[in-house]
Amino acid sequence: TxxxxxxxxxxxxxxxxxxxxxxxxxxxxxxxxxxxxxxxxxxxxxxxxxxxxxxxxxxxxxxxxxxxxxxxxxxxxxxxxxxxxxxxxxxxxxxxxxxxxxxxxxxxxxxxxxxxxxxxxxxxxxxxxxxxxxxxxxxxxxxxxxxxxxxxxxxxxxxxxxxxxxxxxxxxxxxxxxxxxxxxxPLRTRASDVPVLASYFVQTYNRELSRTVRGFSPGARERLMGYEWPGNVRELKNVIERAILLESADVILESHLPLELSPRAEAPAALTATGEDFDPRPLREVELEYIQRTVEHFGGNKSKAARVLGISRQTLRDKLQAAERALQEGTVQALEGASASIPADADQISATPTKS
Known part of the structure; x- marks a missing residue:
């Protein structure tokens, strides 16, 4: 429209x-x-x-x-x-x-x-x-x-x-x-405009790049609709341009979209529980549970999990290894000590797309 x-x-x-x-x-x-x-x-x-x-x-x-x-x-x-x-x-x-x-x-x-x-x-x-x-x-x-x-x-x-x-x-x-x-x-408050804008940009870049992309797969459309678009219409436009420029398919698939658009993993119960269901636990334990569930959400793909968590793959690996050592020693204190050994300024990968 x-x-x-x-x-x-x-x-x-x-x-x-x-x-x-x-x-x-x-x-x-x-x-x-x-x-x-x-x-x-x-x-x-x-x-x-x-x-x-x-x-x-x-x-x-x-x-x-x-x-x-x-x-x-x-x-x-x-x-x-x-x-x-x-x-x-x-x-x-x-x-x-x-x-x-x-x-x-x-x-x-x-x-x-x-x-x-x-x-x-x-x-x-x-x-x-x-x-x-x-x-x-x-x-x-x-x-x-x-x-x-x-x-x-x-x-x-x-x-x-x-x-x-x-x-x-x-x-x-x-x-x-x-x-x-x-x-x-902002675009996040008008989700119904996302597919309209995305289709418009497909038409635009089809003309500019001499392509014949017909539209989006159901998975790709769901990803576009589920993302909050902090960069608004400009970010959506850039995503569509990149997909058409770099991919040769006539339909934009979910795999053609950047990892930043991946859905977030469900938060662990410790973060969402309220009232009598709330069970205070050490922060390290809650962090570990969230990391593990995020990795499981992406089928064990640590690169995708790290991108969504906003940390580097190496930092993710270090945290998982620290957790494994703690479980082997059978003590939470060992987990806290091992996690504390990871530098606070470890290499970070931003989960927020850059503006262009």
Missing amino acids: QIKVGNREADRFIIGSSPGMAEVVDIIEKVAAGATSTVLIQGESGTGKELVAKAIHHQSHLKERRPFLAINCAGLPENLLESELFGHEKGAFTDARERKRGLLEIANGGTLFLDEIGEMPIGLQARLLRVLEERSFRRVGGVQDIEVNLRIVAATNRDLKREAQEGRFREDLFFRLNVVPINIP
């Missing part, structure tokens, strides 16, 4: 069928139909904040071509970010050999997307506030006011209201940006 933004027939779609994304699309259409109100998009990393900003822009300018420009406020030092946004006059600083127009000026009549607005230095926040209040600014080193009429869409993965309350972000700027708030729900 593809939820189109308005009657746009071409290239910009918001993909999803969940109530959360339907609400986002509804806000996009209402904002795009109105004046150039400022929009603040909040959501976790990888949820598609820039795509939402582009959808607002394209729906606002269906019959005319206006610029959409974007800049990441976290990616540049303060002086360079200021020059990129506001431009500068010739001679404004050492390397200013000629006059330069900034993004605010170039995007006039269109949309300027300010990604990671929460990372903008306080000094620049004051200048941006003036643009929002007076619709004008001056280039760095300039004395002439330049009037602009554009929509500013800002995005952040922080709780910007809390940042403002705690003094890490200008409260007056927060209120100016938060005219139309859009909160994008």
